[in-house]
Amino acid sequence: MKIFFNVFGNKMSVERKGEEWLLYQESDTSIRRRVYDIYIPSEIECDRLAQYLADMYHENATERFPSVEKIKP
Template sequence: MMVFNVFGRTIGVKAAESGWKLYRVDLTENKHSPLRGYVIPPDVELNDLTQWLDDIFHEMATAENSEVKRLK
């Protein structure tokens, strides 16, 4: 699973048969749970995931958390 800091929230992205699945991630406890309500189209390429997350979650941006970064 790839893990991203999305404007201060830790979100995981995992490849699935239908494209990509999103997860809430707790790195301190090494746990994750499905993040429902979001669908990453299957044609989004691996290299485009950071931009896709930025486009979808940009409302969460703050002065302190103003970007999306891949953590792992």
């Protein structure tokens, strides 16, 4: 399962592999980079991922991008 988010203007994805969530930075050229400095606890439900990412990245909020939103790939 892969879920895409606009995290305060940055396209990111979260993928469930086994019992863990993996976070990736997405690009417009289809290159993705794993983000290792943010840990998403395995017990977080998929419907709470946007709030969790907002809590982790809230310093990046701007007037133009004030929130984290689930997006289509």
